[in-house]
Amino acid sequence: MHKMRNITLAAVAASLLSACGGDSQVYAMSADAVKKGVLGKQSSYSMGSQTRFMKAVGSVDNRLTVELWNDVSWKQTCEVELEKVDEGNTRIIPSCATGSGDGSDSFVEMEIDEHFRQLLTGTPIDADRIMMKQTASFATQLPGLQKEALEAELGQDTETFGPSESAADEGWGGSSDDDADSDWADSDWGAK
Incomplete structure (x- = not known):
């Protein structure tokens, strides 16, 4: 059951991400052209009641700040690596390592993708697209976050977590479906 839920969440996340389009981080231009297209330029978009902004403020070699x-x-300040894919294409690789551990770094990196897209292609930033990508990312991270929280609460590894032997001996775990059916048939629970 647990593995099926994880597979389902992963499938939903994958379909959401595929609905967002292809590799939005690769641009048909050189690293120098990417730098020229974003350095010193500001982009913004509205999400809910706030406006969010981005500006490339500096560069060293093939890294932008x-x-x-x-x-x-x-x-927040982040770094963006400009990776040469081939002669005419450059991939941007945002990195926002705050060390928060809550997954928010990847959310900000998704925003950077959209800001670069606006500055380099003129495509307006789509807040719904950002939310869809962030939701898909969160859905794939959720099982791990749940496991981590449960382990912190229990103080033990959840891989070994299951009914105790005494609980199984008392009929609270480890019974087969046949036993469960006969227990149900023998009970007066739900009788009219």
């Missing part, structure tokens, strides 16, 4: 902020109080 970008700043992201909102109109309230949040600000």
Whole structure:
């Protein structure tokens, strides 16, 4: 049952991501052209009640430093590597390692993808697209987050977690379907 839920979540996440389009991180231009297209330029979009902004503020070799902020109080600095795919294509690889451990780094990296897309192609940032990608990412991370939380709460590895021997001896686990059917038939629970 648990593995089936994980497989289902992964399938949903994969379909959501595929609905978002192909590899949005590869651009048909050189790294220098990517730098020229984003360096010093600002992009923004509205999500809910706030406006979010990004600006590439510096570069060293094939790395850009970008700043992201909102109109309230949040600000984050990230790095974007420009990787040569082939002679005419460059992939952007955002990295926002805050060490928070809550998955928010990958959400910000998805935002950077959209800001670069707007600056390099003129395609407006689609807040719904960002939310769809973030939801798909969260859905794939959820089983691991649940396992981590359960292990922290129980103080043990959940791989070994299951009914105790005493619970099984008392009829609370480990029974076969045949036993369960006969237990049900012998009980007066639900009798009219």
